[in-house]
Amino acid sequence: MDKIRESLLKPSRTSKLERRGKLISLVSLSSICLVVIAIFIFIAFRGLATFTSDHVSLVDFVTGTVWNPDVEVNGQPLVGALPMITGSFLITILATALALPFAIGTALMMTDITPKMGTKILQPVLELLVGIPSVVYGFVGLTVVVPFIRDVFGGSGFGILAGTFVLFVMVLPTVTSMTVDALRSVPKNYRSASLALGATRWQTIYKVVLRAATPGILTAIVFGMARAFGEALAVQMVVGNAALMPSSLVAPASTLTSVLTTGIGNTVLGTVQNDALWSLALILLLMSLTFNLVIHFIAKRGELKQ
Structure with a gap:
């Protein structure tokens, strides 16, 4: 009896491995959280230095x-960030709005219209577009898109419109892939019930499938905007990098990322110029956080509706 009791009380090899696995997972998760918190604290500390040193006000x-x-001017540096903020939002919104119809149409082709062709042809094309480096998109935009805009719309070719076309191609695979997942998550009995009631295939797609997948499509839109808002290299090559308020879509402009990438290596740490760039980085970080919060909010609303 004593031997049996000891064998039962003695921890097994499996339980030891489980404890080790839990410990490793906890350490890994804690490390990731600490890294994220450290990044937030560091960028916030450097970004707020512009305003705590009485050089310039937040407004x-x-x-x-x-x-x-x-x-x-009057002891205050000229660090107005509104041109870059406006340029970033304009390019992001225009590129996402341009990509959305193509993304929904391609996703419907892959899920409801021609699933076999979508899986064999369209899916590899999307994966190929995702794998192309940003510098390649920027180079293509510089050699193809910018001359095209210059010949058709006038101006130098650099500007918001060129950045929109380049980001449109870059955002399209992301929005399309997430839209495909949203459409595939719609239960098949929704489609069957709609067709059984006499609705045509297009009526079923428009009134049933798309409406049921709306939360997922909205998530894809916000995720695509987050992807476009943080893009740096490709936009920098075609936007013109002029820190001016955009007067037209074909006038040279700038974004938060383009100013950061061109200026951060030419300033000294601790100077007003460097602190102002860190403030731009803080705005980018806050916008990324906002996009993530919106995605989680849409996902929760979608779960509640279901």
């Missing part, structure tokens, strides 16, 4: 239209 930074950190 002037966000609403100012002149970006020239090397010049001071």
Whole structure:
């Protein structure tokens, strides 16, 4: 009896492995959380230095239209970030709006119209577009899109419109893939019930499938906007990098990422110029956080509706 009791009380090899696995998972999760928190704290500390040093106010930074950190007027540097914020939002919204109809149409082809062709042809094409580096998109935009805009719409070819076309191609695979997942998550009995009631295939797609997949499609849109908002290299090559308020779609402009990538290597840490760039990085970080919160909100609303 004593031997049996000891064998029962003695931890088995499986339980030891489970404890080790839980410990490793906990350490890994804690490390990831600490890294994320450290990144937030570091960027916030560097980004807020622009406003804590009494050089410039937050309102002037966000609403100012002149970006020239090397010049001071009345003891305050000219660090108006509104042109870059406007350029980032314009390119993001236009590229996503342009990609959305193509993404929904392609997703419907892959799920409801010609699933076999979609799986064999369209899916590999989307995967290929995702795998192309950003610099390749930027180079194609520089050699093809910019001259095309210059010949058709006038101007130098650099600007919001060129960045929109380049980001449109880059965002399209992301939005399409997530839209496909949203359409495939719609239960098949929804389609069967609609067809059984006498609805045509297009009526079923428009009034049943798309409406049921709306939360997933909205998530794809926000995710695509987040992808476009943070793109740097490709946009930098075609937008013109002029820190001016966009006067037209074909006038040179700039984005938060383009100003960051071109200026961060030319400033000294701790100077006003460097702190202002870190403030732009903080805006980017806050916008990424906002996009993620919106995605989680849409996902929860979709779960509640279901």
